Amino acid sequence: MTVHPFPIRRTTYNIIMYRTKTCGELRLANIGEKVTLAGWVQSIHNLGALTFVDLRDRYGITQLAFNEDASEELRQQAGRLGREFVVQAKGEVAERYSKNKNIPTGDIEILVTELNILNESLTPPFTIEEESDGGDDLRMKYRYLDLRRPNVRKNLELRHKFAFEVRRYLDQHGFLEIETPVLVNSTPEGARDFVVPSRMNPGQFYALPQSPQTLKQLLMVSGMDRYFQIVKCFRDEDLRADRQPEFTQIDCEMSFVEQEDILQMFEGMSRHLFKALKGIDIPELPRMTWADAMKYYGSDKPDTRFGMKFVELKNNQPDNASREIVESIFPAGFQVFDDAAYIGAICCEGQAVYSRKQLDELTDFVKRPQIGAKGLVYARVQEDGNVKSSVDKFYTPENLEVLKEKMNAKAGDLILILCGPDAMKVRKQLSELRLEMGSRMGLRPKNKYSCLWVIDFPMYEWSDEEQRLMAMHHPFTSPKPEDIPLLDTDPASVRANAYDMVVNGVEVGGGSIRIHDAKLQQKIFEILGFTPEQAQQKFGFLMNAFKYGAPPHGGLAYGLDRFVSLFAELDSIRDCIAFPKNNSGRDVMLDAPGPIDQKQMDELCIRLK
RNA sequence: GGUGCGGUAGUUCAGUUUGGUUAGAAUACUAGCCUGUCACGCUAGGGGUCGCGAGUUCGAGCCUCGUCCGCACCGCCA
Numbered sequence: 033m034t035v036h037p038f039p040i041r042r043t044t045y046n047i048i049m050y051r052t053k054t055c056g057e058l059r060l061a062n063i064g065e066k067v068t069l070a071g072w073v074q075s076i077h078n079l080g081a082l083t084f085v086d087l088r089d090r091y092g093i094t095q096l097a098f099n100e101d102a103s104e105e106l107r108q109q110a111g112r113l114g115r116e117f118v119v120q121a122k123g124e125v126a127e128r129y130s131k132n133k134n135i136p137t138g139d140i141e142i143l144v145t146e147l148n149i150l151n152e153s154l155t156p157p158f159t160i161e162e163e164s165d166g167g168d169d170l171r172m173k174y175r176y177l178d179l180r181r182p183n184v185r186k187n188l189e190l191r192h193k194f195a196f197e198v199r200r201y202l203d204q205h206g207f208l209e210i211e212t213p214v215l216v217n218s219t220p221e222g223a224r225d226f227v228v229p230s231r232m233n234p235g236q237f238y239a240l241p242q243s244p245q246t247l248k249q250l251l252m253v254s255g256m257d258r259y260f261q262i263v264k265c266f267r268d269e270d271l272r273a274d275r276q277p278e279f280t281q282i283d284c285e286m287s288f289v290e291q292e293d294i295l296q297m298f299e300g301m302s303r304h305l306f307k308a309l310k311g312i313d314i315p316e317l318p319r320m321t322w323a324d325a326m327k328y329y330g331s332d333k334p335d336t337r338f339g340m341k342f343v344e345l346k347n348n349q350p351d352n353a354s355r356e357i358v359e360s361i362f363p364a365g366f367q368v369f370d371d372a373a374y375i376g377a378i379c380c381e382g383q384a385v386y387s388r389k390q391l392d393e394l395t396d397f398v399k400r401p402q403i404g405a406k407g408l409v410y411a412r413v414q415e416d417g418n419v420k421s422s423v424d425k426f427y428t429p430e431n432l433e434v435l436k437e438k439m440n441a442k443a444g445d446l447i448l449i450l451c452g453p454d455a456m457k458v459r460k461q462l463s464e465l466r467l468e469m470g471s472r473m474g475l476r477p478k479n480k481y482s483c484l485w486v487i488d489f490p491m492y493e494w495s496d497e498e499q500r501l502m503a504m505h506h507p508f509t510s511p512k513p514e515d516i517p518l519l520d521t522d523p524a525s526v527r528a529n530a531y532d533m534v535v536n537g538v539e540v541g542g543g544s545i546r547i548h549d550a551k552l553q554q555k556i557f558e559i560l561g562f563t564p565e566q567a568q569q570k571f572g573f574l575m576n577a578f579k580y581g582a583p584p585h586g587g588l589a590y591g592l593d594r595f596v597s598l599f600a601e602l603d604s605i606r607d608c609i610a611f612p613k614n615n616s617g618r619d620v621m622l623d624a625p626g627p628i629d630q631k632q633m634d635e636l637c638i639r640l641k
Numbered sequence: 642g643g644u645g646c647g648g649u650a651g652u653u654c655a656g657u658u659u660g661g662u663u664a665g666a667a668u669a670c671u672a673g674c675c676u677g678u679c680a681c682g683c684u685a686g687g688g689g690u691c692g693c694g695a696g697u698u699c700g701a702g703c704c705u706c707g708u709c710c711g712c713a714c715c716g717c718c719a
Contacts (some may be wrong), residue, residue, distance in 0.1 A: 079682090080675040093679095100676070115669090130677050131645050138679085155670065165653050165668070169711055171663060222719035242719080269718040270642095497717095506719040546665065560719095615712060 037516040056092025060139050062125045070120040072112050083110045095141040096121050103429040105365045109147045116153035117420055122146040175611055188610040195262055199283055201304045207258040212247040220570055223267035234637040240266035246574050250283040252585040253577045260284045273604040276618050285587030291529050291545050292511040294586050309599055314483055322490040330463030335537030336482040338475035340466050345377040349455055352490055361434050366426035372451035372576035376462050379439045380469050383411040383446035396464055405461040413441045445584045491531040500561045505530045507560055523559050540595045544587020550578040
């Protein structure tokens, strides 16, 4: 991505010329020009009679030189400078005696004739360079200094370009950007709400939107047809590296569409973004059913930068992911396999070189509490084609040959096997192992992108905590028409017209075709355990609207922060947010949240417990 | 709500295993020297509530308990 040089020019409104050029644009071609620069002092090199000052702004670094021609007064001024002082320098562009190949302006310098210190600065608490010596916490406390660093600045520039290209694409396709309110009301289901007390309505609370979901559906009822909004959303849940309490969605909705229309429209948007921002032509997005994603990758957001798909060696519990019984390929004899309901394996190409110690370490990895496997069975295919495994004493070479063929393994490959009583749990464990092996084998480079649609999500998932079915997506998602009869007989197996876009194992967006029929919506609320009164109270506005001619509609929402993080190849979404919150949801720079005055509390009729 | 790791100079860290003299390094900062630096170089100097509190001990940066803070993860996140 290129940043356009700031077009500095004299205008009638800009009488005071702080600068005529930026610190990033001067080249050999400018030699002899008289220029004025302004910026921050990056570094000072005092060689006695000779002083160099690197001046930095958003656009780059330009060296100021104070040499033998400089007046005594100028040299003394230069001697008073410190890091991060704000200065204005006037002088002539000259070719350097010794050039710096590391920066674009490295061929020239400014022979300074006038220096004005516009502001002084304390010594910053960390170095303001590409690789800072400051820790995360410190840099967040002084985020305004952290943002002076070129890499953080570049992330924000990329984010700007990303949002800009989103607007360009959606505008070209007839979408209207419409703002929806931030003060709305609390919704059942979903995440915890951030709430805002209402002074004029004592004892009553607004809630900040977790997403503008219902509002955009109302816009469809209004006939707005194609809507989008780049909008802040709020969820009061615990944070992660890829999760912030306030985050930005690209929220979209269309009327008179089926799932196919949505997938194509937004596949087009992703293609546009990859092309415009990364110069990458991405192939047509493959579509994978949720059932296949779970069966072959153990995840609803598979990282498809690499293969290593699961092979089911046994499954005696047909479920939503694998609807058929798979007889064990192993004869009885090994208690652990005999007792397991599910046995799954991955084949790691060329990894038979793993030593006993490394395999023990992998075993420890899958036994960690957050993964929770009981153990790991491995089998190495040796150079002679024979299989050497950790279960040799239970099985014959012929048994292991069957395994090798089933896994499509060849000499030098390593087969890793997990098993257990619950297929879904083992799949999740195997998924963690697959990702770990993929990382170790260098198959997940950040600059390689693999995108896909995961489709046909289940409508519901069982909540142990609530002891009831919960909407997997949200309660406004429509079931697949052919599965509607199952709503009465087997709701857990009903599939939804819901879809996620997954990039490199990250869910960057998701959506669904909505229910536009008030009666069907009523039925879905019933299955979710709402009484008609509760449904009316919480979603009456939507149900009423649906009685006045709701068009068929659907849409999706992208997580802007996550998508930008992928493009910027970041580990954490915090790095593409100007002022992010920390792990505990605090803004350490503002020291928010904080207490409020008793007077405010009284006005709001709020008393602390 | 839970698990793990961490908190020592402005900053990044070592020191904690085995408690024991004046707590170190690098970098940053200050001063001096240096005519082509760009990780400048050389010399000297200043800089510490070892997160906080309690306990054990003749003695605690080090051991114990509690607590606060940070990071990663599990639960949670329609």
